[in-house]
Amino acid sequence: MKIAMLGSGFIARFYAESLHAQRRKDELVTVYSRDIKNAKRLADDYGVAHHTDSMQAAIEHPQVEVVLIALPNDLHELAVTQCALAKKHVICTKPLGRNAKEAKRMLDSVETAGIFGGYLEDLCYTPKFLKSVESIRKGTIGRVLWAKSRETHPGPHSAWFWDKEKSGGGALIDLGCHCVEISRNFIGKNIRPLEVMCWADTQVHPIEAEDHAIGLVKYANGAIGQFEVSWAFRGGMDLRDEVMGTEGTIWINSFLRTGFEMFTTGMGSGYVAEKAEVNKGWLFPVGDEAHELGYPNMFTDMFSAIEENRQPQETFYDGYVVNAILDAAYASAKSKLWEPVLLEDWRGDEITEAQNELTTYDADHYLIKEEKLPNGDTKVILKNKLTGEVSQRIFR
Numbered sequence: 226m227k228i229a230m231l232g233s234g235f236i237a238r239f240y241a242e243s244l245h246a247q248r249r250k251d252e253l254v255t256v257y258s259r260d261i262k263n264a265k266r267l268a269d270d271y272g273v274a275h276h277t278d279s280m281q282a283a284i285e286h287p288q289v290e291v292v293l294i295a296l297p298n299d300l301h302e303l304a305v306t307q308c309a310l311a312k313k314h315v316i317c318t319k320p321l322g323r324n325a326k327e328a329k330r331m332l333d334s335v336e337t338a339g340i341f342g343g344y345l346e347d348l349c350y351t352p353k354f355l356k357s358v359e360s361i362r363k364g365t366i367g368r369v370l371w372a373k374s375r376e377t378h379p380g381p382h383s384a385w386f387w388d389k390e391k392s393g394g395g396a397l398i399d400l401g402c403h404c405v406e407i408s409r410n411f412i413g414k415n416i417r418p419l420e421v422m423c424w425a426d427t428q429v430h431p432i433e434a435e436d437h438a439i440g441l442v443k444y445a446n447g448a449i450g451q452f453e454v455s456w457a458f459r460g461g462m463d464l465r466d467e468v469m470g471t472e473g474t475i476w477i478n479s480f481l482r483t484g485f486e487m488f489t490t491g492m493g494s495g496y497v498a499e500k501a502e503v504n505k506g507w508l509f510p511v512g513d514e515a516h517e518l519g520y521p522n523m524f525t526d527m528f529s530a531i532e533e534n535r536q537p538q539e540t541f542y543d544g545y546v547v548n549a550i551l552d553a554a555y556a557s558a559k560s561k562l563w564e565p566v567l568l569e570d571w572r573g574d575e576i577t578e579a580q581n582e583l584t585t586y587d588a589d590h591y592l593i594k595e596e597k598l599p600n601g602d603t604k605v606i607l608k609n610k611l612t613g614e615v616s617q618r619i620f621r
């Protein structure tokens with residue numbers, strides 16, 4: 226693919242690193258930044274032939290087949306609209322919109338223009354995540370009951386994130402978008418999110434938006450998603466997921482514990498890892514940050530999907546659903562009530578009841594629990610199907 230990069234900041238560098246640091250077929254052909262010096266710097270650093278301070282010129286560059294949006298949240302819609310006008314495929318960083326209305330307009334404009342719309346949710350492409358989702362699809366942990374995702378760090382690196390107008394909110398929109406989509410993947414993206422209960426507060430920073438939030442998302446099959454986000458966490462970037470199923474459990478730690486620990490008195494140390502707060506003492510570096518964070522797998526899926534004329538794993542529609550869940554979370558943080566997820570366009574299954582399957586023990590009983598005791602006995606706890614009576618049997 227021949228790619229135009231819009232933006233030359235933090236995430237643009239991660240994207241350029243993923244696309245140009247190793248041998249790949251895909252190539253950045255132009256970089257747009259409103260400051261031409263920044264565009265040139267990124268172009269020089271990553272060997273990009275062309276740079277510009279005109280967004281339109283980058284999108285319309287004759288070689289460009291796909292546009293990669295790496296701009297602040299308030300510019301995503303403008304950039305997508307321009308791609309739709311120019312009929313160029315578009316892949317957009319997270320969150321798709323600042324709210325579901327904005328995301329829906331973006332979804333509509335790519336679908337009306339007949340162009341490709343990929344949602345760059347990198348954390349749904351990490352090697353650990355892909356393997357765990359595959360295991361879940363194979364039934365390895367049974368029916369998913371609860372999927373928790375946590376992203377916390379000491380706060381973002383640019384002023385616009387802290388400005389609610391430009392970002393759409395605080396830690397909840399910035400980090401919650403990752404957590405919500407991670408839980409959706411574990412629970413099943415075809416399962417409708419019904420309602421959200423969320424606590425959010427501004428505990429530390431002098432900002433209008435929240436710097437800490439925790440919430441629950443209820444799904445139509447009875448599963449529960451949980452998100453924990455913070456811009457006030459000290460100690461680096463904590464990315465962890467936990468999934469509980471009827472037949473098993475998955476724990477993923479994606480960043481602070483990747484199996485690489487290093488101690489230094491501080492001699493010769495510099496950058497350690499994204500959002501690391503210190504560079505001496507015991508440190509948790511990350512071998513290949515771009516890969517651990519899922520970027521190469523994500524781009525491979527996006528570009529293969531364009532070539533194969535199929536949907537990618539993460540679409541603009543997914544970005545819209547995530548925004549709708551986060552809108553409900555903001556409403557709940559305000560009302561202190563469960564708030565409905567308002568999806569005017571639902572493309573998944575219509576399940577109306579929680580799917581709780583009971584395990585039959587014999588003709589008269591359901592099995593509640595079986596356990597091996599320290600004395601070697603096996604205890605079976607049962608419920609009578611007719612009377613509801615709970616009883617136990619011991620086998621020596």
Ligand SMILES: NC(=O)c1ccc[n+]([C@@H]2O[C@H](COP(=O)([O-])OP(=O)(O)OC[C@H]3O[C@@H](n4cnc5c(N)ncnc54)[C@H](O)[C@@H]3O)[C@@H](O)[C@H]2O)c1
Nearest residue numbers: 232233234235236237259295296297298318319320347383
């Ligand atoms: N894991 C991830 O997927 C991830 C991580 C970080 C950021 N992001 C997303 O990437 C996007 C950009 O974030 P970032 O961290 O690179 O921010 P950044 O501040 O480091 O970079 C933003 C870029 O946009 C440009 N820009 C800012 N205001 C502009 C304007 N008014 N007109 C034109 N250009 C403007 C800046 O010059 C810079 O090149 C955001 O949507 C953010 O949520 C995603």
